[in-house]
Amino acid sequence: MITVFLFYVHIIFSFYIFTKRWQEESIVAAFVVIVLIGIIFSVGWTLSSFMYLFSLSRKVSENITNEIQSFNDSYYSGILFPDL
Numbered sequence: 001m002i003t004v005f006l007f008y009v010h011i012i013f014s015f016y017i018f019t020k021r022w023q024e025e026s027i028v029a030a031f032v033v034i035v036l037i038g039i040i041f042s043v044g045w046t047l048s049s050f051m052y053l054f055s056l057s058r059k060v061s062e063n064i065t066n067e068i069q070s071f072n073d074s075y076y077s078g079i080l081f082p083d084l
Helices: 001-026 027-073 075-079
Strands: none
Touching: 001 027
16 A cells, blocks of 8 residues: 555646746756656665565574574483584
8 A cells, every 4th residue: 555655645746847947948957857757766675675575584593593592402402413
């Protein structure tokens, strides 16, 4: 739902900037601004997705290492793997 809201806000913002530039300058300037907004939105979306997935993978790996460590400290690890 947040994704839909973000797309909706960017589309409304793009329409507003497009009509404002078209009335004040020219249609070419309006299209240039739309292209720049699209590039900034795409780069921002890519970087935020990467950072989210990177932080998620670190949390998952921390949880996995904690679970492995707790297994190594448990009673059953001595029975199953006596050399550890």
